[in-house]
Amino acid sequence: MVAQAPTPVTQWGMPLGGPFRWTRPTTWPREALALAGYWIASRLVMIGMLxxxxxxxxxxxxxxxxxxxxxLSDGHFPVGDVTWQYPPGAALAMLAPGLLPFLTYLQAFALLMLLTDAVTQAALVRVSLRRNGGVHRGRSTAGAWMWALSLPLLLGLPYGRYDLPVTALAMAALLLMPSRPRAGGALAGIGAMVKVWPALVVLGAPRGKGTRQAWTGMCLSAAALLLVMATLFDGAMDFLTAQRGRGVEIESLGGSVLHVARELGWPGEVEMHYGSLEFLGPHVDLVARVSLVLTALAFGWLLLWRFRARRWNPALPYDAALTAVLLFTVTSRVISPQYLIWLIGLAAVCLTVRGSSQRPVAVVILLAVGVTTVDYPLFFDAMIKGGWQPTLVIVARNGLLLVASLWSAARLWRASVSPVAALQEAPRVSRGPIRVA
Structure with missing residues (x-):
């Protein structure tokens, strides 16, 4: 009897000769099976919490x-409701549970968020794994793990807010950008009409035809959706003035300054104002104006980076999107816990590429996600009343976001603008003998 040689396998334990089919879990690589098992277990806990x-x-x-x-079902936007401050595309997220009339609104909403989560997780795995069970050259499964591990740290929050589908649109736009920039831009435009910030994901599109296609696709899809919503609903343009009355929310970076000031004797108070818990009192307007100035400066820096950037690599569009959203998040007058979902998603996309400059930044974001859960819901009531303990928690969280923002910007600049990085990336010349083919 002749002994048969063992079937060669990949580093993930998948037979090299066997087909990899998404519809047959028995053909999945071991890491994909581990991701699926963890995802199912963690999402059951999240659904149970909600x-x-x-x-x-x-x-x-x-x-x-x-x-x-x-x-919205009556054909009107909630005009006059100070808690409605979203672009008209947000109506789609609110109306979507109505497609499942056999469930309660809460059940249908949670189910749609769960399905969005599942599709996003599958997309991250798909861009990392080959059909034969390996990993695409230059790709990594770290992004899939980032999404799987980080989202449950926010407990039931991701399934109780509509930020998941918005983030999924932005992630899909980024993943499509290299090969189908027009389609990626179109998804970014739809996302922008749902919650504005996905418009930032086209910032890092490589110069030339790809940029023109991505930006044109975004503008056209956003304009088309806006026109449709304005035709079908009354009050669609009310969102343009909805943010004028916003102050300084207690979880924002400026709010951290006021938390410390309150503990040192500042006489301000926390009240429900304009749909969120904000600080009211002396100098709050000054803090709000400083936040707006910082946002303008962040936008100016991003334009400068775009003008000065000379080197594009497969990771740069993803890295630029994360940097842009980090800067706009940390300088905003409002930082809600669900904003961390945006950062998790963009960091996960960055981590799908091994050459990303944002890999250490993703670790800081992961720490910020953990502290966010300590802040909300554990210390949220105490934060409203005041005290050094909740103040230190929110200062730590926002400090991590500030570090992540500055570090992200510095690493993005170094990867695409700095001549030092260009020198280090120059190919090494072999001094050995020259072989002629």
Missing amino acids: RSGKAEQAIEVHRTYYHWFLV
């Missing part, structure tokens, strides 16, 4: 979102 009905997120969906659903 389904208990005691979480604030469930109450928000049941009351606020359902109220908006009823208003």
Whole structure:
């Protein structure tokens, strides 16, 4: 009897000769199986938290979102409702649970968020793994793990807010940008009409035809969706003035300054104002104006980077998107816990490429996600009342976001503008003998 040689396998334990089919889990690589197992277990816990009905997120969906659903179903935007401050595309997220009339609004909303999460997780795995079970050259499964591990740190929050589909649109736009810039830009435009910030993901599109296609696709899709929503609903343009009355929210970077000031004797108070918990008192307007100036400066720096950038690599569009959203998040007058979902998604896309400059920044974002859960919901009530303990928690969280923003910008600049990086990236010349083919 002749012994047969063992079948060669890849580093993921997948037979090299066997086909890799998404519809047959038995053909999946071991890492894909591990990701699937962890995803199922962690998402069951997240659904359980939301389904208990005691979480604030469930109450928000049941009351606020359902109220908006009823208003929108009559063909009107919630004009005059100070809590509605979103572009008209957000109506799609509020109306979508109505497609499942056999479920309650909360159940349908959570199910749609779960499906969005699953599709996003599958997309991250798909861009990392080859059909034969290996890894694409230059690609990494770290992004898939970032998404799988980070989202549950926010407990039930991701399934109780509509930021998941917005983030999924932005991630899909980025992943499509290299090969199909027009389609990527179109998705970014749709995302911008749902929650504005996805417009930033086209910032890093390589110069030339790809940039023109991505930016044109974004503008056309955004304009088309805006026209459709304005035709179907009354009050679609009200969002243009909806942010004028916003102050300094207690979880923002400027809010951290006021938290410390309050503990040192500043007489300000925290009240529900313009749809969120904000500081009211002396010098709050000054802090709000400084935040707006910092946002303008961040935008100016991004334009300068775009003008000065000379080197594009496969990771740069992803890295630029993360840097842009980090800068706009940390300088905003409002930082809600669900904003961390945006950063998780963009960091995950960056980590799908081994050459990304943002890999250490993703670790800082992961730490910020963990501290965010300590802030909300654990210390949120205490933060409203005041005290050094909740103040230190929010200062730590925002400090991590500030470090992540500055580090991200520095690494992006060094990777694409700095001549030092160009010198280090120059190919090494072999001094050995020259071989002639």
